[in-house]
Amino acid sequence: MLEKRLWSNVFFIWVGVLTCVLLWQIVQNPRSSQMHTVYTLYTQNYSRFSYPISQLPATDYNQLINLGFSFSVLNLVCNESKPLLLVLVHSSPKNFAKRRTIRETWGKNEEDVKILFMLGSVNSSDLQKTLEEENRLHNDFIQGSFLDTYRNITYKHVMVFKYAIYHCPQAKYILKTDDDVFVNMPSMKTFLSVDLSPYGANEVLFCTPRRNTKVLRTYRSKWRVSFSEYPNRNYPTYCPGWTLLYSPDVIFALYKEAQKADYFWIDDIHITGTLTEKIHVTHTDIEHLVISPKDLRSIVNDYSYNVSKPFLYGRANLNEKEIRALWKFATTHSPPRSIFKEFSRQTPYVIFVFKNTHLLE
Incomplete structure (x- = not known):
C-alpha cells in the first residue's frame, strides 16, 4: 500500500512540474513558437443578426x-x-x-x-x-x-x-x-x-x-x-x-x-x-491559421505537400503560381473535420479558448 501511494505521489508531482514549466514558457514568451501559443479565439452570444x-x-x-x-x-x-x-x-x-x-x-x-x-x-x-x-x-x-x-x-x-x-x-x-x-x-x-x-x-x-x-x-x-x-x-x-x-x-x-x-x-x-x-x-x-512560409515553399516549389498544420489563408501578396499551387493542394486534400481539433492534435500545447460561446440550433 505504501509503495502504491509513493508512486501516486510521484505521478502527481511530475504532472505538476510539467504544467508549471509549460505555463512559465507561455508567460515568458507567448509568441516564441507555435508550441506555446495561446489562442484566444472567441465569439460572444451566437445569434442570428438582423441589420437595424x-x-x-x-x-x-x-x-x-x-x-x-x-x-x-x-x-x-x-x-x-x-x-x-x-x-x-x-x-x-x-x-x-x-x-x-x-x-x-x-x-x-x-x-x-x-x-x-x-x-x-x-x-x-x-x-x-x-x-x-x-x-x-x-x-x-x-x-x-x-x-x-x-x-x-x-x-x-x-x-x-x-x-x-x-x-x-x-x-x-x-x-x-x-x-x-x-x-x-x-x-x-x-x-x-x-x-x-x-x-x-x-x-x-x-x-x-x-x-x-x-x-x-x-x-x-x-x-x-x-x-x-x-x-x-x-x-x-x-x-x-x-x-x-x-x-x-x-x-x-x-x-x-x-x-x-x-x-x-x-x-x-x-x-x-x-x-x-x-x-x-x-x-x-x-x-497561426495563415500558412507558414515553410509550408508555402513546400507546396509551391517542392510539390511535397509536407504541410505541418491546417491553414485558412495563404500569405499576403501571393503571385498566380502560388495561388494555383495552393488551390491544387486544397482540392486534393480533404479538409479536417474540425480545424481546431486537428490543430490541437498536431500541436498539443496549443490551447484554444472560447469565451461565452453559445451555438444556435
Missing part, C-alpha cells in the same frame, strides 16, 4: 462617408439564398489576371459562398468598357461612383459594409480580402460551420493584428502621414486588410461609425484601428 437599417438616416444609401454615392455596377448575388460566407475582394480595375486567377481557383460562387470584386470608377472610357465586358461575362463586380485611387481605399472598404448591409443581409459571415490572397475555401467552410457556427456569430473580427505601429512621417514612404492627418505618434492596434473576417453586427457598428467619422485614407488603420476602438470590439488573432 432603421437606425440609419433616410439618405444613408446614397452617402459614402463625405461623398454622394451610387453603385454604378451592382450584382445582386445573394437573392433568396442565405450564404454562409460573403467574400468581397478589393481589386484594382486593371488587375484582370488576378481576378481571373481567383475565379479559376478558390473564388467560385456556390450556394453557400458568394464572391464579388469591389472596384471604384475609372477615368478611361476604354477601360470602363473593358470592365463592363468582364462583368457581363462573370456578373461579379460591384463598382462605386468614387474614383479608384490609392487614397480612396477607405471608400472602398466602407462600400464593402454598405453592400453587405443593403444587398446581402442574409450572409452569416463577411470576408474582406484582396485580389492577391488565397483563401482555403474547403477549410474555411469547415471552420465557419463546425468550429464556429453555421448560424452566425457576434463580435467576430478575425485578423492578424499589428500593435504599437509608429506613424511614418518620412517623405520617402508611400505610407507617409502628416501631423494634420494623424497627430499621434503611434497607431492603435489594427489589422492589415488582406484578410478580415467580420460578423454582421461588427460590420454594422463599424459602418455607422465610418459614415459619420472624418475621412482617413489608410483604411486598415482607420476602420480596424480607430473605429474598432470606438465600438469596443476585440481583434482575434488568427496568425
Whole structure:
C-alpha cells in the first residue's frame, strides 16, 4: 500500500512540474513558437443578426462617408439564398489576371459562398468598357461612383459594409480580402460551420493584428502621414486588410461609425484601428491559421505537400503560381473535420479558448 501511494505521489508531482514549466514558457514568451501559443479565439452570444437599417438616416444609401454615392455596377448575388460566407475582394480595375486567377481557383460562387470584386470608377472610357465586358461575362463586380485611387481605399472598404448591409443581409459571415490572397475555401467552410457556427456569430473580427505601429512621417514612404492627418505618434492596434473576417453586427457598428467619422485614407488603420476602438470590439488573432512560409515553399516549389498544420489563408501578396499551387493542394486534400481539433492534435500545447460561446440550433 505504501509503495502504491509513493508512486501516486510521484505521478502527481511530475504532472505538476510539467504544467508549471509549460505555463512559465507561455508567460515568458507567448509568441516564441507555435508550441506555446495561446489562442484566444472567441465569439460572444451566437445569434442570428438582423441589420437595424432603421437606425440609419433616410439618405444613408446614397452617402459614402463625405461623398454622394451610387453603385454604378451592382450584382445582386445573394437573392433568396442565405450564404454562409460573403467574400468581397478589393481589386484594382486593371488587375484582370488576378481576378481571373481567383475565379479559376478558390473564388467560385456556390450556394453557400458568394464572391464579388469591389472596384471604384475609372477615368478611361476604354477601360470602363473593358470592365463592363468582364462583368457581363462573370456578373461579379460591384463598382462605386468614387474614383479608384490609392487614397480612396477607405471608400472602398466602407462600400464593402454598405453592400453587405443593403444587398446581402442574409450572409452569416463577411470576408474582406484582396485580389492577391488565397483563401482555403474547403477549410474555411469547415471552420465557419463546425468550429464556429453555421448560424452566425457576434463580435467576430478575425485578423492578424499589428500593435504599437509608429506613424511614418518620412517623405520617402508611400505610407507617409502628416501631423494634420494623424497627430499621434503611434497607431492603435489594427489589422492589415488582406484578410478580415467580420460578423454582421461588427460590420454594422463599424459602418455607422465610418459614415459619420472624418475621412482617413489608410483604411486598415482607420476602420480596424480607430473605429474598432470606438465600438469596443476585440481583434482575434488568427496568425497561426495563415500558412507558414515553410509550408508555402513546400507546396509551391517542392510539390511535397509536407504541410505541418491546417491553414485558412495563404500569405499576403501571393503571385498566380502560388495561388494555383495552393488551390491544387486544397482540392486534393480533404479538409479536417474540425480545424481546431486537428490543430490541437498536431500541436498539443496549443490551447484554444472560447469565451461565452453559445451555438444556435
